[in-house]
Amino acid sequence: MGVHEKSDYRGSGSALGHLRCRIGLIFKTQLSPNPSKKLKKNAPFPPHPPNLRPPPPPPPRTPPNCLPGRRPTLRLRIRRLLLPLLPIQAQDRHHRLRQLRPSSLSSQSKLKIAIIGFGNFGQFLAQTLTSQGHTLLAHSRSDYSSVAKTLNVSFFQDPHDLCEQHPDVVLLSTSILSFADVLRSVPLQSLRRNTLFADVLSVKEFPKNLFLQHLPPHFDVLCTHPMFGPESGKNGWAGLPFVFDKVRVGETPSRIERCEKFLRIFEDEGCRMVEMSCEEHDENAVETQFLTHTVGRMLALLDLKDTPINTKGYEVLRQLKANTCKDSFELYKGLFMYNKNATELLDRLDAAFDSLKKELFENLHDVLRKQLFESPPNGLGNQGKQ
Secondary structure: OOHHHHHHHHOOOOHHHHHHHHHHHHHHHHHOOOHHHHOOOOOOOOOOOOOOOOOOOOOOOOOOOOOOOOOOOHHHHHHHHHHHHOOHHHHHHHHHHHHOOHHHHHHHOOOEEEEEOOOHHHHHHHHHHHHOOOEEEEEOOOOOHHHHHHOOOEEOOOHHHHHOOOOOEEEEOOOOOOHHHHHHHOOHHHOOOOOEEEEOOOOOHHHHHHHHHHOOOOOEEEEEEEOOOOOOOOOOOOOOEEEEEEEEOOOOHHHHHHHHHHHHHHHHOOOEEEEOOHHHHHHHHHHHHHHHHHHHHHHHHHOOOOOOOOOHHHHHHHHHHHHHHHOOHHHHHHHHHOOOOHHHHHHHHHHHHHHHHHHHHHHHHHHHHHHHHOOOOHHHHHHHHO
16 A cells, blocks of 8 residues: 555554554554654544544542552553543443443442232331332232232232343242242242342241252342331331341342341331341240240230220230231241140240249148148137037
8 A cells, every 4th residue: 555545544544443543653652662753743633423422531449450650551542542432422421431430330220129929018018118119019819909000019929020020039928838838839930040038937947958858059048037026016117026047148349238238227217127047046036036926826816805904914915816817827836836845835935834833732722731730729619618
């Protein structure tokens, strides 16, 4: 190519010619020990192509590949030349992404949560989840489409349609007795392979074992127990305990962040976050929950009446009966059947009651013996003789 042809090519004004010319000058500058001797002092540069922005000013901080006292690397200089040739929309997106770090991008996104089992407790959770801006999907055996609409929740009659929405989290909010059947009915093939499964059952070893048996290993598992309900949490969740166990969470940053986002829902509401193994939870819950329900059910069978001389302790018992009876008997049966510590607690309760009765009757027998076999007082004896 002759000199004349070269000058015509450089002055053509096309974007491709502009790019080739400037990259050629960079290579000459990069390879030459003294660039000023190789290049003309006033070498003409082609004008910028029309409707394209000039190169952006250099950032205020020093790039990691451009140390102080050294010229930018060849890759960085080529990148600065290519940027003005991009469409304006792409340039804007490039600058926005440069200003945002990956952590801030992930923190701005919300979760898509599918609630399977949209009864009282599922609706109770949905109110708070939607208020935080999360996308809520729901499915249940009963038709709750009208209730879901008022809560800004998308209701699906078919679980296949629900799973095809590819939720980030599948939250099972069913009864203890129906949990196994509901889990087996979820069409896992319609979900993404790394979906997070969570539950809110009042027992924890039982759902943990079912998750690990039924779910393939590429699904994440988080067992949780919000230790409150629509009655105790109607005025907010601040200070109420939330127990969780990260049974199986992938090691990739996105899966770890997704699990933390879900837990942050309850942390942001002020819950007292308690990380505890499923086994330890059931050992503690058999006393804090099953014993409470057992005493409340026993009080209900006694049919305690309101009297004009009620004491504060008596009112506490009546309130305990009222609170426990608001929950279904199905829940109480589940607490007994699926917590291996429940039978032992009932045996302890029987032994304690028998011991208490034995002590009371022994005292009663002592009093009766004294009245029957010991000599009566003098006054009573004289009257008997007369």
